[in-house]
Amino acid sequence: MYSHSWRLGELERYGIPTTAKLSRATMLHVAEDLDADFVVFGSFSYDGKNLTIDSRLLRVNPAALLPPLHESGPLETVMDLHTRLLWRMLSANDHAYPLSLTEFSQMHKAIRLDAFEHYIRGLIANEDETRLRELREAVRLEPEWVEPNYALGEAYFTKRDCASALPWYAKVPRTHDRYLEALFSIGVCRLSMNQPDQAEEAFATLQILLRGSNAPGVDFPEVLNNLAIAKARQNKFPAAQEDLRRASALDPDEDDYPFNLGLIAIRQGDFNGAATQFREASHREPDIPEDRSLLVAALEKAGKQEEADQERNAALEAFGPSGVTTTHLESKNDSLTHLERVTTEIDPETLRFEMESAEARAATNGTQESRDTPAIHLRRARQQLSGGQLDAAEREYHVTLAADKGNAAAHLGLGEIARRQGRLDDAVKELQLSLEARDSAVVRTTLARVYLEQKKTVLARGEVERALKIAPNYAEAKQLLEHLQNGKPGEVPPKGGPQ
Numbered sequence: 397m398y399s400h401s402w403r404l405g406e407l408e409r410y411g412i413p414t415t416a417k418l419s420r421a422t423m424l425h426v427a428e429d430l431d432a433d434f435v436v437f438g439s440f441s442y443d444g445k446n447l448t449i450d451s452r453l454l455r456v457n458p459a460a461l462l463p464p465l466h467e468s469g470p471l472e473t474v475m476d477l478h479t480r481l482l483w484r485m486l487s488a489n490d491h492a493y494p495l496s497l498t499e500f501s502q503m504h505k506a507i508r509l510d511a512f513e514h515y516i517r518g519l520i521a522n523e524d525e526t527r528l529r530e531l532r533e534a535v536r537l538e539p540e541w542v543e544p545n546y547a548l549g550e551a552y553f554t555k556r557d558c559a560s561a562l563p564w565y566a567k568v569p570r571t572h573d574r575y576l577e578a579l580f581s582i583g584v585c586r587l588s589m590n591q592p593d594q595a596e597e598a599f600a601t602l603q604i605l606l607r608g609s610n611a612p613g614v615d616f617p618e619v620l621n622n623l624a625i626a627k628a629r630q631n632k633f634p635a636a637q638e639d640l641r642r643a644s645a646l647d648p649d650e651d652d653y654p655f656n657l658g659l660i661a662i663r664q665g666d667f668n669g670a671a672t673q674f675r676e677a678s679h680r681e682p683d684i685p686e687d688r689s690l691l692v693a694a695l696e697k698a699g700k701q702e703e704a705d706q707e708r709n710a711a712l713e714a715f716g717p718s719g720v721t722t723t724h725l726e727s728k729n730d731s732l733t734h735l736e737r738v739t740t741e742i743d744p745e746t747l748r749f750e751m752e753s754a755e756a757r758a759a760t761n762g763t764q765e766s767r768d769t770p771a772i773h774l775r776r777a778r779q780q781l782s783g784g785q786l787d788a789a790e791r792e793y794h795v796t797l798a799a800d801k802g803n804a805a806a807h808l809g810l811g812e813i814a815r816r817q818g819r820l821d822d823a824v825k826e827l828q829l830s831l832e833a834r835d836s837a838v839v840r841t842t843l844a845r846v847y848l849e850q851k852k853t854v855l856a857r858g859e860v861e862r863a864l865k866i867a868p869n870y871a872e873a874k875q876l877l878e879h880l881q882n883g884k885p886g887e888v889p890p891k892g893g894p895q
Contacts, residue, residue, distance in 0.1 A: 431774070437451070452465070505540075515541075528548070546568050583595045590733070615646060650680065651678070668698045688710075780792060840862050841873045
């Protein structure tokens with residue numbers, strides 16, 4: 397299930413007010429881009445005595461609106477109404493659903509209504525203190541309920557209060573679907589508290605879980621990056637470099653990984669190697685002054701003053717007189733810690749899907765693939781693409797298209813693969829096929845970037861303007877249009893905004 401914050405973020409990307417009443421077409425469009433299977437919507441009313449809930453289930457692929465569901469009862473029975481409604485949704489969609497209502501109800505621990513109320517109030521609170529107070533009250537009333545414990549960990553983590561976040565994250569059991577996210581955040585907190593040995597343990601455990609015990613999974617560059625930082629702080633330089641090189645290969649657009657490799661080279665006194673890595677970082681993201689500043693400093697320490705002066709002059713031209721700072725490089729570990737780029741967020745949906753996929757493959761000894769649906773192939777392709785396994789992702793996208801010729805998401809994925817491989821004409825073709833199947837601000841912005849790489853500025857501007865007509869508040873499209881208005885022709889700006 398997509399979280400409250402994820403749904404709000406997606407609405408913001410489309411320029412849709414969070415209070416808007418959405419049409420079914422809009423819900424379907426957003427759900428397709430989110431790769432959701434279903435949308436639940438409806439209404440409720442209260443007459444002072446009874447609560448009445450009307451619910452609909454909108455299936456995304458193939459699109460279908462299931463018959464309405466209706467439940468009513470006293471307000472104090474809302475948790476029972478919730479359980480009955482959930483069971484009816486599941487059984488209405490799957491006529492072979494194996495559990496009776498009694499069996500389904502027995503699987504769900506009864507939650508006190510007042511605890512549930514405080515939990516929801518905590519989730520939607522706008523102020524930190526209100527959020528923490530409500531969530532703590534939910535935990536007090538239901539100490540064994542995992543959700544408010546995890547939410548408290550998240551609330552403190554957002555405030556960067558790791559000492560307070562860790563005890564709450566520790567209450568999330570391994571069997572819970574939030575465990576992987578909690579473990580990742582625990583690792584980030586351990587790095588923040590400069591406890592690299594415990595951070596390494598957290599990220600190494602996460603990596604093992606994602607790979608699966610019987611079937612190899614996919615490495616996540618975000619996990620590898622943080623694992624490498626934890627190792628580097630313990631002077632485990634070769635192992636850290638191996639992890640970062642893997643992360644860099646998996647995500648060739650991200651500059652953080654070569655940047656962190658440059659810091660490790662400095663710790664080893666290899667300033668030539670550091671310059672090579674900082675140059676790679678600045679190639680990946682030309683608009684980040686820190687990458688250029690470290691490149692200049694590394695060249696100076698390597699004794700390449702003339703080359704350093706050339707890079708400084710180029711940076712001054714690009715960023716102005718205050719854009720390049722003077723950086724003094726020391727090889728001591730603690731002097732570079734503040735420069736390290738720790739990844740603090742990871743896509744929770746991808747994490748969960750990979751975990752479920754590894755478990756499914758292990759449970760079926762690899763026979764599950766023959767029974768996978770196009771939606772499963774599409775999800776697997778997206779996960780492999782995010783992990784840098786382009787050939788495997790391409791195969792899965794083609795399997796998806798064999799069953800669903802007009803799948804817009806599959807054509808978008810193939811377009812992204814072609815872009816990464818430098819096959820820009822093929823990328824344009826696939827992105828246009830995606831748009832023929834379904835118009836999308838995301839796809840048009842991606843197509844605009846490809847046109848920029850081809851130095852077709854007019855076409856790029858046309859696509860990004862069309863994207864903003866679809867989603868006026870889409871941050872990445874707005875950033876790209878601003879670049880086209882102010883930047884140099886043919887330059888491709890770095891990606892930004894919600895992904």
